[in-house]
Amino acid sequence: MPPTPTDRATGTEPPAEAVTPLIRGIAVLRRLTDEGGTMSPSALERATGLARSTVDRIVATLVRMEYVRVEGRDVVLAPRLMELGNAYLSALRLPDLLGGRADALADALDESVSLAVADGDGIRFVHQATRRRAMSLSFRIGDPLPVERTAPGPLLAAGWDEEEWRRWRERRAEDPDGGAFPAAPPRPPADEAEFAARAGRAGRDGWALDDQLIEPGLVALAVPVRAPDGSPDCFLSVVSHTSRHTAASLRETLLPRLLAAAGEMERELREAPPAAPDSPTALASWTGASKQELGRDFNESLARGLSVMAAFGAGRDALTLSEVARATGLARATARRALITLEHLGYVTARDRTHHLTPRVLALGYPPLSRAALPQIAQPHLAALTERVRDSASLAVLVGDEVQYVARVATRRIMNVNITVGTRFPAYATSMGRVLLAALPEAERDARLARSTPHALTGRTVTDRDELRTVLDRVRAASWALVDEELEAGLRSLAVPVRDRHGAVVAAVNVAMHAGSRTLEECASDVLPALREAAARIEADLHPTERFVRVPAL
Numbered sequence: 001m002p003p004t005p006t007d008r009a010t011g012t013e014p015p016a017e018a019v020t021p022l023i024r025g026i027a028v029l030r031r032l033t034d035e036g037g038t039m040s041p042s043a044l045e046r047a048t049g050l051a052r053s054t055v056d057r058i059v060a061t062l063v064r065m066e067y068v069r070v071e072g073r074d075v076v077l078a079p080r081l082m083e084l085g086n087a088y089l090s091a092l093r094l095p096d097l098l099g100g101r102a103d104a105l106a107d108a109l110d111e112s113v114s115l116a117v118a119d120g121d122g123i124r125f126v127h128q129a130t131r132r133r134a135m136s137l138s139f140r141i142g143d144p145l146p147v148e149r150t151a152p153g154p155l156l157a158a159g160w161d162e163e164e165w166r167r168w169r170e171r172r173a174e175d176p177d178g179g180a181f182p183a184a185p186p187r188p189p190a191d192e193a194e195f196a197a198r199a200g201r202a203g204r205d206g207w208a209l210d211d212q213l214i215e216p217g218l219v220a221l222a223v224p225v226r227a228p229d230g231s232p233d234c235f236l237s238v239v240s241h242t243s244r245h246t247a248a249s250l251r252e253t254l255l256p257r258l259l260a261a262a263g264e265m266e267r268e269l270r271e272a273p274p275a276a277p278d279s280p281t282a283l284a285s286w287t288g289a290s291k292q293e294l295g296r297d298f299n300e301s302l303a304r305g306l307s308v309m310a311a312f313g314a315g316r317d318a319l320t321l322s323e324v325a326r327a328t329g330l331a332r333a334t335a336r337r338a339l340i341t342l343e344h345l346g347y348v349t350a351r352d353r354t355h356h357l358t359p360r361v362l363a364l365g366y367p368p369l370s371r372a373a374l375p376q377i378a379q380p381h382l383a384a385l386t387e388r389v390r391d392s393a394s395l396a397v398l399v400g401d402e403v404q405y406v407a408r409v410a411t412r413r414i415m416n417v418n419i420t421v422g423t424r425f426p427a428y429a430t431s432m433g434r435v436l437l438a439a440l441p442e443a444e445r446d447a448r449l450a451r452s453t454p455h456a457l458t459g460r461t462v463t464d465r466d467e468l469r470t471v472l473d474r475v476r477a478a479s480w481a482l483v484d485e486e487l488e489a490g491l492r493s494l495a496v497p498v499r500d501r502h503g504a505v506v507a508a509v510n511v512a513m514h515a516g517s518r519t520l521e522e523c524a525s526d527v528l529p530a531l532r533e534a535a536a537r538i539e540a541d542l543h544p545t546e547r548f549v550r551v552p553a554l
Helices: 020-034 041-048 052-064 079-092 094-109 152-157 162-174 192-205 247-271 284-297 300-310 321-328 332-345 359-363 374-389 431-438 442-451 465-478 520-545
Strands: 068-071 074-077 112-119 122-129 144-146 208-211 218-226 232-241 348-351 354-357 392-399 402-409 424-426 481-484 491-499 505-514
Touching: 020 041, 020 052, 020 074, 020 300, 020 332, 041 052, 052 068, 052 284, 052 300, 079 094, 079 300, 079 354, 079 359, 079 520, 094 112, 094 122, 094 232, 094 247, 112 359, 122 152, 122 359, 152 162, 152 192, 152 208, 152 218, 152 232, 192 208, 208 247, 218 247, 232 247, 300 321, 300 332, 321 332, 332 348, 374 392, 374 402, 374 505, 374 520, 392 431, 392 520, 402 431, 431 442, 431 465, 431 481, 431 491, 431 505, 442 465, 481 520, 491 520, 505 520
Parallel strands: none
Antiparallel strands: 068 074, 112 122, 112 232, 122 144, 208 218, 218 232, 348 354, 392 402, 392 505, 402 424, 481 491, 491 505
16 A cells, blocks of 8 residues: 555654554554554554554554444444544634534535645645535545645645655655545546646635546635635635536636635634633543553553543644643653654644644544444444343434434344334334424424324324323433333333433434333333443444534434
8 A cells, every 4th residue: 555645754763762552553543544444453464564463452452442343353443533633623723613604605605615724745624514415525524635636735835845846746756646545536647747837826816726636527616714824724615516517617606705705714713712722531540540451452552642642622732741741641751752653653743842733633533434424323332232131222313203213223032123224103102202302492392292193003102292291391301211002012112312412412212122021110220221321322422423523313
């Protein structure tokens, strides 16, 4: 595999004080990312050149940190890993400050809009506002793309000095086919003189086009969003398809609005108040306990090194060595070695005695994980719940006046609850429906009940609207619901809510069983705690995932 932009930082020997386990652990995370998030240990062994025992120890450590999980014979990236990329994006502040304006522009233009930042001789997208069409156009947050094949690229190159042009030529000579940029389909290398001319025009005009350079059919227009000192802080792009626009028509029709939006974003950056520091993710004390519990299978140096990246965030974009040590709970000498290692690998840069994360942190899992939908996030936790309680578990969302099953794991019992993903049931007669209805604002809940006509599905179904309101009030207060043979004779189910990072209920998870398998008391004493724990684990994965991306429910 050709070296990636990040790998090129390791072309020299590591400094004497570098932490070798951290270098190896990051290599495993990078390979997992490059391969889409899933690899077998033997494939990781071949891809990294590490001994199998080393790979196994790294995987055991990352599993303990909940940055990966083992599913069958495969190692799979876990959503919690996004904490590292979130630390960079929080420190960057651009998605928080400008993401809303990018979303509004996408709505106004009815086209996909992106924010990108420079990463050496490439760019990485840090925010996406996509349009939902059959022909969808979007880039994964964190994917590296070569400057010569993007709309922002010429704008970036317009400000290069000779040393930066030299590094770009070296990269193209080492990797003429662009294998370091797996998100960009292969094509012959761009002509240097042609790209230099594009960069020159971009510098003069203040905008640049991608006319099907990334892939056939895709056209994009980009303008810089400048910092108060006049340097590009990021690049604002609108992306379309040749069925809607040519490159020329994209410029003619949308350039004025794109420039106006960039101007508004620049004003937003000038007027933004300082960020209030958020709480760092400190792992140092936890690593000691993990080391005691797992012994040699837990690599404490790797865990501590990753905790240094997680220490950055909003209000902590520039940290001194002492501040990193305080935020992580590490000794200064330990924090210093981790920072030296991360700087060597290209994930940290140092300026004026302070340290900053670089966009390359997004290469650690963010591209594949940022595309996860809620059912994917929930599936492993539903499987664990089913294994624990020996009954089927499901996840559902509210669609109109019905619940729709979006994820499910069935038990292997002979007598099983036969429901498939996509199935819909009346919300009023199901445990998950009642959890979701109870979470609605009271006026909306009452409006839904008023316009529906509940009818009896069994002799036990509650159909009286006033009685349903009373039931929903109890569910809201208890934060769980039990429905006993109201949907179908013999079917009993128990449900709890799943909340997003702001506390809003976005889904419900349940356990369904035959009414004769447990008493109502046993449901509350045996199943409810396991159900709540599963919901908490789904939320723990959902919250870092949705910090900077929209997580689809379906």
